[in-house]
Amino acid sequence: MNSSLIIVEILVALLGLGVLLADLWLPVERRRLLGWVAAAGVAVVFFVGMKDAAEVAYAFAAPGAKTGMYVLDGLAVFFKQFFLLAALLVILMTTEYAPKLGSGVSEFYSLVLFALLGMLFAASANDLVLLFAALELITITFVVLNSFRRDQTASIEAGVKYLILGATASAFMVFGMALVFGAAGTTNFNEMAAVQKAMGGSPIFLAGLVMVLAGLFFKMSLVPFQAWAPDVYQGSPAPATAFLAVGSKAAGVVLLLRLLFGAVPEIAARWQHVLGGLAALTILYGSLCAIPQRSIKRLLGYSSIANAGYLLLGVVAMSKAGASGVLFYVSGYLFTVLAAFTVVSVILARTESDDLSSLNGLSQRSPALAGALAVAMASLAGVPPMAGFVGKFLLLKPMVPLAAADPFLACVLVAALVGVVISMYYYFGIVRAAYWGQGVADLTPIPTSWAVRVALLIGVAGILWLGILPDALIQASTPAVEVLKPQAPVAQQHSGDR
Amino acid sequence: MPQPTDLLFYAFAGLTLLFGFLCVANPLSRNPVTSAMFLVLTIVSMAGLFVLLNAFFLAAVQILVYAGAVMVLFLFVIMLLDLREEERRKLNRVALGLGGVAIAGLAGILVRALASATPKSASVPAVEGTTIELGRILFRSYLLPFEIVSVLLLVAMVGVILLSKKELK
Helix, strand or coil, X not given: CCHHHHHHHHHHHHHHHHHHHHHHHCCHHHCCHHHHHXXXXXXXXXXXXXXXXXXXXXXXXXXXXXXXXXXXXXHHXXXXXXXXXXXXXXXXXXXXXXXXXXXXXXXXXXXXXXXXHHHHHHXXXXXXXXXXXXXXXXXXXHHHHHCCCCCCHHHHHHHHHHHHHHHHHHHHHHHHHHHHHHHHCCCEHHHHHHHHHHHCCCHHHHHHHHHHHHHHHHHHCCCCCCCHHHHHHHHCCHHHHHHHHHHHHHHHHHHHHHHHHHHCHHHHHHXXXXXXXXXXXXXXXXXXXXXXXXXHHHHHHHHHHHHXXXXXXXXXXXXXXXXXXXXXXXXXXXXHHHHHHHHHHHHHCCCCCCEHHHHCCHHHXXXXXXXXHHHHHHHHHCCCCCHHHHHHHHHHCCHHHHHHHCHHHHHHHHHHHHHHHHHHHHHHHXXXXXXXXXXXXXXXXXXXXXXXXXXXXHHHHHHHXXXXXXXXXXXXXXXXXXXXXXXXXXXXXXCCCC | CCCHHHHHXXXXXXXXXXXXXXXXXXXXXXXXXXXXXXXXXXXXXHHHHHHHCCCHHHHHHHHHHHHHHHHHHHHHHHHHHCCHHHHHCCCCHXXXXXXXXXXXXXXXXXXXXXXXXXXXXXXXXXXXXXXXXXXXXHHCCCHHHXXXXXXXXXXXXXXXXXXXXXXXX
């Protein structure tokens, strides 16, 4: 057993426990320092603890097995760095939002660290059991984080909705895992890959797989499991929403990639059309429903649904190019969403309403915040030279040859392009409010703390860096997906084959 | 000549059914607390059945978790909600009919499954859920999920305390 592989997870768990315990001895007025301690700890782990995975290493194997339930490979390292960076930015964002959180600030930091722990394990899950344990750790932590503002009904509502719907999704997933284990006799992804040919015709195995996918789709907020997202995004405290949008979604993405392309690539290839249809519906649903929204957080909730659809598009391509496109897109999404939510949480720390009109006059109150928001929105809309543009390009490019050969996938591609055009409208609605919003009563400048400046700087720099010089990340994400084995669907011998 | 374990099986099975019946349709009392107490007895008799299957650990867990922890929760809910009107409630014909249909369906599936099973598998290896074996699996192959779940329980505990704290500031 090679337990030294999980050193990063152990450090993060110790950091979380340390923050939780430090709260007991620190005087109230110094508790805000804990945010800096947590951020510094995550930064140290990010820069020191992460090493490139030279080769695929397994840990926590059954005695005598070649493979284990924990895997450390390029994909795992890529996503671990992703999650650590996301948590770092979220903690920096929280230091600004802290006065609104009341007495539980240090618990908030330690819960963010525990959610990060779950995500780090999810990045390395090579077994359905570990997948479930990691996802549950993430879900339960987010239930608490979402309902953290107990003085607000909306926050309690968000927590309760996430709890009930999340528990339902988990129940489906566990049932699905039981069916998969019953049919295949294993929960390990490598062992599942060895028997997938035989399992392709087993209805019990396929039903189990569909139910596991339903649980993952819930985490990613894909249609038809998206209904929770707008309410939960709107009600939760802004830093929790940001972490939910980036971290929880990315955990779903990495598990989806591992399950579909690591464990059952042949079956995944047969489901190309179903997944493509879901991606198109998700993009259109998210984009169309975002148009009439007035609440910033709700709008970003619908935008996150649409973005989940784009991420699924990279899976539909059933190729390594698509998978590495997913990695690039989700990285760009990290910087973009965290920059946007940092601005939103600074504004929400001053006002209760998150209506679009609260952005009015932002360009005069704080040019830096308005500029960062504009860059983030342009990136979400996919305007060059932002990260979002390159990301969408990399996701759509592998779809083009497929669409040329397959009319259904051509429709999916068209839906994705229509979604991009629609999204321009509502993203620039936010920019318009920030720069040209009318009827501003209060033009006092908004001061920004160092933490916010650092978080915004990282976010904007990341957006521009990925947009202008995407090569570095493309070169990092290409070897990361080497462990995945997506299979192109067999040429369709039956016409009208689903 | 029936084995003593067979006699014990019929005794425990009969008790399970009897207590189960008394739990849902007690002719003497309509008090929910009485029903809950009969549910405890049902669970204990089922633990006896697990012992007969050599699943000692499962039997112990059944009593500890279900008869202990879960039943305390049930009693809390019953007493907090103060279900007086439950005692006066009339039988609902529609619910009775639907319940009957559900029971008939389940019984049909059970009978069908029993009839289609071939009772030749007398040499099935005895699955013994001993604690040693379970502990070995839990702390070797499944050590990592086990530890993650312990963090999960910590998070749940912190969350409950946070969300139920009186003062907001």
